[in-house]
Amino acid sequence: MTSQRVDAVSLSGIPFPTEGASLDPADWAALRRDAHRMLDEAIDDISGLRTQPVWTKMPQARRQALREALPEQPQGLAAAYDQFRETIRPYATGNRHPAFFGWVHGAGTVVGMLAEMLAASLNANLGGRDHAPIEVERQVIRWAAEMLGFPAAASGVLVTGTSMANMIGVLVARTQCLGPGVRRHGVGMSGLRAYSSAAAHNCISRAMDMTGLGTDALRLIACDEAGRMDLAALAEAVARDIDDGFKPFLVVGTAGTVDTGAIDDLSRLADFCAAHEIWFHVDGAFGALVRLSPTRRGLLDGIERADSVAFDFHKWAQVPYDAGCIVVRDPLIHRAAFASSADYLRRDVRGLAGGAPWPCDLGPDLSRGFRALKVWMTIKTYGTRRLGAVVDHSCDLAQYLARRVAVTAGLELLAPVALNIVCFRVIDVDGDLDTLNAEIVADLQEAGIAAPSTTKINGVVAIRAAIVNHRSTHADIDRLLEGVLAAARRHAGV
Numbered sequence: 001m002t003s004q005r006v007d008a009v010s011l012s013g014i015p016f017p018t019e020g021a022s023l024d025p026a027d028w029a030a031l032r033r034d035a036h037r038m039l040d041e042a043i044d045d046i047s048g049l050r051t052q053p054v055w056t057k058m059p060q061a062r063r064q065a066l067r068e069a070l071p072e073q074p075q076g077l078a079a080a081y082d083q084f085r086e087t088i089r090p091y092a093t094g095n096r097h098p099a100f101f102g103w104v105h106g107a108g109t110v111v112g113m114l115a116e117m118l119a120a121s122l123n124a125n126l127g128g129r130d131h132a133p134i135e136v137e138r139q140v141i142r143w144a145a146e147m148l149g150f151p152a153a154a155s156g157v158l159v160t161g162t163s164m165a166n167m168i169g170v171l172v173a174r175t176q177c178l179g180p181g182v183r184r185h186g187v188g189m190s191g192l193r194a195y196s197s198a199a200a201h202n203c204i205s206r207a208m209d210m211t212g213l214g215t216d217a218l219r220l221i222a223c224d225e226a227g228r229m230d231l232a233a234l235a236e237a238v239a240r241d242i243d244d245g246f247k248p249f250l251v252v253g254t255a256g257t258v259d260t261g262a263i264d265d266l267s268r269l270a271d272f273c274a275a276h277e278i279w280f281h282v283d284g285a286f287g288a289l290v291r292l293s294p295t296r297r298g299l300l301d302g303i304e305r306a307d308s309v310a311f312d313f314h315k316w317a318q319v320p321y322d323a324g325c326i327v328v329r330d331p332l333i334h335r336a337a338f339a340s341s342a343d344y345l346r347r348d349v350r351g352l353a354g355g356a357p358w359p360c361d362l363g364p365d366l367s368r369g370f371r372a373l374k375v376w377m378t379i380k381t382y383g384t385r386r387l388g389a390v391v392d393h394s395c396d397l398a399q400y401l402a403r404r405v406a407v408t409a410g411l412e413l414l415a416p417v418a419l420n421i422v423c424f425r426v427i428d429v430d431g432d433l434d435t436l437n438a439e440i441v442a443d444l445q446e447a448g449i450a451a452p453s454t455t456k457i458n459g460v461v462a463i464r465a466a467i468v469n470h471r472s473t474h475a476d477i478d479r480l481l482e483g484v485l486a487a488a489r490r491h492a493g494v
Contacts, residue, residue: 016074034077039117041085062087098472098473098476099450101469105469109319112318112374116320119133119370119371124370129355131352136370140375141156144156151329154328156328157359159324161314161323162201163206166326167207169252169328173194173279174337175333177190177250178190192213192217193247194249195219196253197228199254200220219241227262229254238276249279251272255284255287259423259456261417266301280305286420287300289316308326308327308329335361335362345358345366394470395419397467398421398422402424405481410488412424414462420466435461437462440487
């Protein structure tokens, strides 16, 4: 056979050149046809979620298919998409499904999906420079500040999630306390101390670790019966640290604890921090969006007095992952914590290098994607009243679940329901209740019926239902409870 040079491979009608520098298709019309098919199938998949299992465990053969060697030769778009359809899409987390109640995951929307596609089409780097995508992010930050009751001039930046946003809050508080020079000489023997409730998310402790302050510098303050930080215990801890020669620099209030959704008394925390000249940061990962609720926004009174707030748009605002946010009251302090100069990143008044300050002056990332577009399009499309209605609906469903648990024999409510999280368990069954309740959760997940998660409340394992999905209904709550009770009967041999 005579050897011939192959100019292109054609799979599913989409020829991609195998030589030359460009990676564009040789046939744009063919690409357009396949792109429309991919989009149609994605929309079909989302619109048919109720007919699918909540979650399906990935078979070992499918896992193995994703462990192939690094491809050297073209396999084509069709082969890649076929593997996505067979190996990836059926085995995702399941948080799009209305019966997903595990952890606190937003469900996403088709609007957000389309926004991701449009953002990718621009391939914009939002680390800096003067271009429209950065103006979109600045608009999102102004909206976030307005939502929180912050000044219009407040600073902020979008990040991967609240874990990173909280770490930025720690770094800004450190800079405020010790001055910009801390970025050169470090914290040394400054003896900084921070405070959060014992129910705060462990990303606060991790932030203390990763910023070099150390987890021992974080004081975990006991909670009251409602799961809120005990303010008397906080005052005692701060006074004790001052007497011992330490320097309190940060108090982290929580708007929606990860276990139960409890909200610290933010107004009293703001008073305390103002009186002691301590930076007041709020971790509002999902709870900050309660500010959009027409009926529950008062639960967050005091958040408008915080020095900084971290939260996620990818939870209750239903923006696709990832879309975290940090808003800082004082833009000068925010920039002082991160801004740096380099000849290759010169901020000029004119040209593409204008537009200072750049987002990289407000956080650790220089290479940043256009995550602002999906936030912007979600808010533009639905408006804050519609998003606030989603918050209220989730909380109403949680109250419905709590009432059903309270009147159902064999079930026990383990914590007050402050927002959208219900912690309960099966009781009146012989054997180890902790093991039983954990097994019930795994049973529901593996059967694809529903996907709650587990946590511990007062030392016992709880079935934890976090209701965040805008698609969830009363019928989904009923299905969850029916599944729990049926699984309990199976384990009891009834």
